[in-house]
Amino acid sequence: MNKGRLEAFSDGVIAVIITIMVLELKVPHDADPKALAPLIPVFLSYVLSFVFTGIYWSNHHHLFHAVHHVNGATLWANLHLLFWLSLVPFVTGWMDENHFAAPTVGAYGLVLLGAACAYTILTRVLLATHAKDSTLAKALGKDFKGKISIAIYVAAIALAFVHPWIACALYVVVAAIWLCPDRRFEKLLAESKA
Amino acid sequence: MNKGRLEAFSDGVIAVIITIMVLELKVPHDADPKALAPLIPVFLSYVLSFVFTGIYWSNHHHLFHAVHHVNGATLWANLHLLFWLSLVPFVTGWMDENHFAAPTVGAYGLVLLGAACAYTILTRVLLATHAKDSTLAKALGKDFKGKISIAIYVAAIALAFVHPWIACALYVVVAAIWLCPDRRFEKLLAESKA
Amino acid sequence: MNKGRLEAFSDGVIAVIITIMVLELKVPHDADPKALAPLIPVFLSYVLSFVFTGIYWSNHHHLFHAVHHVNGATLWANLHLLFWLSLVPFVTGWMDENHFAAPTVGAYGLVLLGAACAYTILTRVLLATHAKDSTLAKALGKDFKGKISIAIYVAAIALAFVHPWIACALYVVVAAIWLCPDRRFEKLLAESKA
């Protein structure tokens, strides 16, 4: 089965998710630039969620670039990932509405954790139908970044109840880890063509 | 006529439908995790509608994978299906807003029934322009799952007025029937390539 | 220049337009089926706008199927069409909100007229870069349906102020004219392949 439609549908869902989050930035009824001040944390959480959604899109792009075929199980593993991502606007909004209170920051981490687990499951489902020496298997390798992210999310959820900003700092750390582009795929794809 | 654009447009519409449903999950104005409690049924209905929309996308994907050509009638049979799917966020919202009252649960079933009938019509329209021994015709076969789903929806709509949870349980049964991936297409497509 | 992205972008915009219109169907706060009664005209206007948007997508699909190349002017002629279509949810909402009062029904016709003119301009721009004996030129022919639609829209806008239902009936007539699939393109494309 062709992977083109799975990519197109995922692109569509992620495009809508990334764009409806901006609706949470409620237009102030005052022209004074000071009216933007209360929006600063909302804006920062928008930037964070935009970056996380962008990371998932970028990783999804790299991942499926190395995929050769998909089956019914892949479709559902992918829908499972999209489900968790679709909750990002909700938890971002809950966090904004309550000034980054501990439970809301924890919930934000929980959704990121869900998405990270869903992504890991997706890679496992894909590996099950690709040979051990396939470009995909080599590119995924030990998936160090994936494992460390899950560990940091778990820590962040717990530490949110010590202080929410610790959790927020950890989310930024995970984003930074992934923003360094995932060269594994690019390197191996270049090699496999050579 | 090429099927690519019909697939792309359907992907776009279904991507928007599946994502705007999450807007029904209204952000609580309270940071207490207890504030999420009243959202649990809303969340469960979101999961159910996400799964149903995912099932339609997945089946649409499998179906058009076996399709060779489309015509004007196919475009409209497909738009008819998308019309019913576009009503899913509305009936999900009505059900949520009224705590799964019998008429709202019945209306939810009615929209699912409409979508199921539209899907059946779409397959009939496609079969009319494909040979009897085409991959499509063989893959669709007797369409047992489609027929049983329609029967269950009709029963669920009636039983919603006995007790709404009976109808909800039946909706979950239909979802479960379809979540087992539709191997007919994958099997036959594999065979037709061999 | 390739037409693929113009098609994909148009698909995306039309998919969002067709789906956000359903948000105008406000969820009733009452589970009684009678609560749906005031929604009936809103629902009918949704169906009408869904059908019109579907007609434009379908015609756009047929049109670009016969197009070989696009240029900068085509992109803007196409964006101009999308602009008018993007106003459909607004005029549909205005009509709903005011119980099909004459000025709102007239405004609905005005937007449909704008879209029809934009579509005609788009075909002219495309014809300017295609040979007179191209499939596109032959398929468009005298564009009888396009011309009659524009005439009916003009009449409907004026007659809306006699009685809004006359205008509504005329909109249904135009939709019916287009729902008969546009066989010109299919016929000629079939011939050009033979």
Add this chain to the structure above:
Amino acid sequence: MNKGRLEAFSDGVIAVIITIMVLELKVPHDADPKALAPLIPVFLSYVLSFVFTGIYWSNHHHLFHAVHHVNGATLWANLHLLFWLSLVPFVTGWMDENHFAAPTVGAYGLVLLGAACAYTILTRVLLATHAKDSTLAKALGKDFKGKISIAIYVAAIALAFVHPWIACALYVVVAAIWLCPDRRFEKLLAESKA
């Protein structure tokens, strides 16, 4: 790495941005055509933002037409551009809500400036991976339009505090500069094929 998905995702995001802006046109609760009068500035700002978003889509289309390959850095330079574009509905709404007060018109220019800088960065990132004699490098040339736009935006932001309409006039000037289709790409692509 293939550029197809980057194009498809950008199309999706821009399609959603361009369409959700129309939601700012709030449906009047009065059928009198006079009820539309207060919407005229909102409508004009919608037209301006639609045109700007259309310009970015059109330029993005031309740009990537000449691109041969993308890498991780390209994905993020592109996401950065989409981020600024995603803020257009917010600043348009802020400007509308406050009757084009100076700070809101300045903020509008700031977002346009951000998008223009992001677009310039994107072209630099692309040039870094394309040869100096590539179609892309030739087509971009000295990027006169890009530089003049940035200069006008900076002037407009400052002049918004003299009088908002000066800034608005300058935004229209930039739009007019770009609406003249960017023939550099079309010309060079035609030559490179000849």
